[in-house]
Amino acid sequence: MQAHHGYEDGSGRFYITIDSQRCNGCEACVAVCPAQVLVMIEEDPMEQVLVAAVSDEHRRKIKESCAPCKPTGHDSPTLPCVAACESVAIQHSW
């Protein structure tokens, strides 16, 4: 599942896309996120497989929640959650 978590408002489109088919459930991204944006949820109600997702609380404010990790100048550091994900399942789109 391509899960686009986030929102769009007057200032732009802010989405974290998690490819749950790639997610291996290791929880590394959850542990590494300084703002506790990510949580593990049941992917399919019929199966008890846990995948990473953006918490309801942060979904509406990820622009602010993720801002401390975002590149500010010419440097472009890899975001902690993206770097922690072995299976390359997380993408930020702003």
Next chain:
Amino acid sequence: MPTDTHTTEQHKEYWRWQENHWHDESIDWREGAILSAGVDVGSVSSQAVVMVDGRLYAWSSRRTGSNSPNSARDAMTWAQEHTGMQVQDIHFIVGTGYGRVNVPFAHKAITEIHCHARGANFMYGNQVRTILDMGGQDCKAIRCDDKGKVVAFQMNDKCAAGTGRGMEVFADLLQVPIDQVGPMSLDVEQEPPPVSTTCVVFAKSEASGLLRQGWAKEKVLAAYCSAMAHRVFALLDRVGVEREFAITGGIAKNTGVVKRIERELGFESIKSGIDSQLAGALGAALFGHALEQRQRAKR
């Protein structure tokens, strides 16, 4: 049925949409092996659906109150009215919607994304691939497979722009009963340019300005419906649209918005005989049925 004592000629509630409930008298629920239910507590409306062996038996749809547990209970009670059924008679109840964790009698909470996909699969048939849910305070674009399993989704619940609540505010502003907004907005000779924003606050002042300039109500409604259609089209863009396409939620009843979305897409959405607001609760009840079936198989 709740009535409002403040409804007078001077202060008519144009936004007030029809609350409703129904049950199938041809089904005797006492003969059913599995009774399941879904309760969808949304920000604006709450629905309850009761199924007997996977068949739609009863439902209710009403406005959400200030308290989620009470709204869930009221919806359930209303769906079961005149059926002789009690909440305890139901084997598996699933809560969904933004208040899903506040359904006190539910056995499980499932996100509305999954429930809408499953519900739409039941309502529109398994050929449905893209679902646009236009709810009271959010909007979701969902792509699913032939079993109603979610493949991709995107939602926007940051603000009320382009949602049912926005439409309610607009109906009130223009003093047009909400069920007439759609037909009236289509009653224009030429499509006006859309209002520049769907933000409820700004759109309200823009509309007031247009009315002062002498625009007919029909034209202002057309401009607003068109802006709303354009906004949700952008949401669909990211997940991609695959046919068949269906719209669920309260706005699916607004022909002014639906026709304009179809115009932008270039094809029509499929329709169902089942109330479009029930999709979430219906999907929840279907999950309830499947989960109960699995539990029994394990025993």
